[in-house]
Amino acid sequence: MTNGGGTWRSGWLRGLLRPGSTGRAAAIAVLVVAALLGSAYALGRSLIPDRPRQSATGVTGDPNSSRYADQPPIVPTETEQSDQDGDRSAPPSAGQDGSTSDANGDSLFGAHSTTGDKRVALTFDDGPDPQYTPQVLNALREFGVRATFCVVGEMAQSHPDLVRAIVADGHTLCNHSWNHDVTLGKRSPDVIRADLLRTNEAIRAAAPDAPIVWYRQPGGAWTYPVVSVANALGMTPLHWTVDPADWEAPGAARIAATVTSQIEPGSVVLMHDAGGNRQGTVEALWQLLPELTARFELEALPTDRT
Numbered sequence: 001m002t003n004g005g006g007t008w009r010s011g012w013l014r015g016l017l018r019p020g021s022t023g024r025a026a027a028i029a030v031l032v033v034a035a036l037l038g039s040a041y042a043l044g045r046s047l048i049p050d051r052p053r054q055s056a057t058g059v060t061g062d063p064n065s066s067r068y069a070d071q072p073p074i075v076p077t078e079t080e081q082s083d084q085d086g087d088r089s090a091p092p093s094a095g096q097d098g099s100t101s102d103a104n105g106d107s108l109f110g111a112h113s114t115t116g117d118k119r120v121a122l123t124f125d126d127g128p129d130p131q132y133t134p135q136v137l138n139a140l141r142e143f144g145v146r147a148t149f150c151v152v153g154e155m156a157q158s159h160p161d162l163v164r165a166i167v168a169d170g171h172t173l174c175n176h177s178w179n180h181d182v183t184l185g186k187r188s189p190d191v192i193r194a195d196l197l198r199t200n201e202a203i204r205a206a207a208p209d210a211p212i213v214w215y216r217q218p219g220g221a222w223t224y225p226v227v228s229v230a231n232a233l234g235m236t237p238l239h240w241t242v243d244p245a246d247w248e249a250p251g252a253a254r255i256a257a258t259v260t261s262q263i264e265p266g267s268v269v270l271m272h273d274a275g276g277n278r279q280g281t282v283e284a285l286w287q288l289l290p291e292l293t294a295r296f297e298l299e300a301l302p303t304d305r306t
C-alpha cells in the first residue's frame with residue numbers, strides 16, 4: 001500500500017484537530033516529542049565546541065604564539081572598532097571570506113579588495129619571519145609564482161636579509177605598518193603618517209630600490225584617516241577577497257579548501273607568513289599551488305599602477 005504513510009499522517013492530523021480526548025492526547029504527545037527533540041538538540045549543541053569566531057579577518061590571531069595580535073586589539077578602543085572597522089565584520093565587496101559580509105564594502109573606505117583584472121594575487125602578511133618566510137619563498141619559487149608581501153616595519157628592520165630575499169625573487173611589497181597596530185586608523189593623521197613612513201624607511205633600508213605602493217591596515221581595520229594618509233604617501237590601500245583564516249591555524253587542509261572553494265578571477269588571497277605557527281600555511285601552499293597555477297594567472301600586485 002503506497003499511501004500508508006499518508007493515511008497515517010492524515011489520521012494523526014485529524015486527531016490533533018479533533019476536539020476531545022484523542023486530540024488532546026495527540027497534542028500532548030507532540031509536545032513531549034518536541035521537548036525531547038529540543039533537549040537532544042541542546043545537548044548536541046553543548047557537545048560541539050563553538051567555532052572560533054570569524055572576527056578579525058586577516059589577523060594573526062594566535063594569542064599564544066603570535067607576537068602580532070592582528071585580531072581585535074586588546075586595548076580600550078576594541079569595542080569601538082567593531083562598529084566601523086573593515087576587518088571583523090567587513091570583508092570586501094567580493095566578500096567570500098566566511099565572515100559576516102558587508103556586501104557594499106562601505107567600511108573599506110575605498111581600499112582595493114581585488115586585483116582589478118582576472119589575475120589572482122597571493123598576499124602574505126606580518127613578516128618577514130625567519131622561520132616561515134623562507135619556506136613560503138621556496139614554495140612560490142618552485143611553482144614560479146610571484147606574490148605580494150605585506151611586511152611589518154619592525155620585522156623588516158630585524159630581518160633585512162629576508163626583505164631582500166623577497167624582492168630578489170620578484171615579489172612585490174606592501175607596507176603593513178610599523179608594529180601591527182590594529183588601532184592605527186584611529187590615531188591622528190600625523191601619527192599614522194609617521195608610522196607608515198617609518199615602516200617604509202625600514203623596508204628601504206633593506207631594499208632601497210623596491211617600490212612600496214601598497215598599504216594594508218593591520219586587521220583590515222580601515223578608517224578614513226588611514227586610507228587618506230596611505231594615499232597621500234603614494235600607497236594604495238589593499239584589502240583582500242579571500243581569507244582562509246590561516247592565522248587561526250586551522251590546518252593545511254582547511255586553509256587549502258577555503259582558498260580553492262572561494263577563489264575566483266581577480267581575487268586577492270590573504271595568508272600569513274608570520275605572527276604565529278604558520279606551518280599549516282606553508283603546507284597549504286604546497287597543496288594549493290599546483291591547482292591554482294592551473295586555474296589562474298597568479299601574479300604579484302603591480303607596482304607600476306595602483
Ligand SMILES: [Zn+2]
Binds near residue numbers: 070125
Ligand atoms: Zn597582519
